[in-house]
Amino acid sequence: DARVTQTPRHKVTEMGQEVTMRCQPILGHNTVFWYRQTMMQGLELLAYFRNRAPLDDSGMPKDRFSAEMPDATLATLKIQPSEPRDSAVYFCASGTVSGIVHGETQYFGPGTRLLVL
């Protein structure tokens, strides 16, 4: 059955290194969301795309984070340079807008668990 996939599932890196996380949305979905889960903040929305265009990335630290959708089958979230406080689980979700934006059901990927030492 169709599902959102994320790679890598786990990543351990050292402070200062670049980290790239990838998400493959469900085929045919036109919205993609990036979330971060931390112990302190819970679940936070970082950015979202509709039809590959970034609609909002205000939840993302701009100086080091960037999110892109090079094509309809791939979304990326990049951290450069990474810091220990970026350690978290990063979830991608996709959905299909059929009515109002943010009225769609979102389907979550398994997450990327990132540890920055």
Add this chain to the structure above:
Amino acid sequence: ILNVEQSPQSLHVQEGDSTNFTCSFPSSNFYALHWYRWETAKSPEALFVMTLNGDEKKKGRISATLNTKEGYSYLYIKGSQPEDSATYLCAFIASGTYKYIFGTGTRLKVLA
């Protein structure tokens, strides 16, 4: 400051009991409310998207209601089963900005 609160923070119920919990949100600037079910070590699962005052949604034994005028949504589980054990999370989406503000969740444990 927009604040979303969920209560209770956690609860234990016996298998077969019905239960409900609350998501409270600002009554102004409402755009939509999402409910998620999140099992430990898994990904969140979307349950409901609620947009209109008076909305009632149902999925199996789980249902939800929405009151945007007073700023709350209830989630009900009828005849709780151990597999319902999870954290139930709500997210308020503000109109205009479309900011997602998540509650801290209600952690449900259903005892067999």
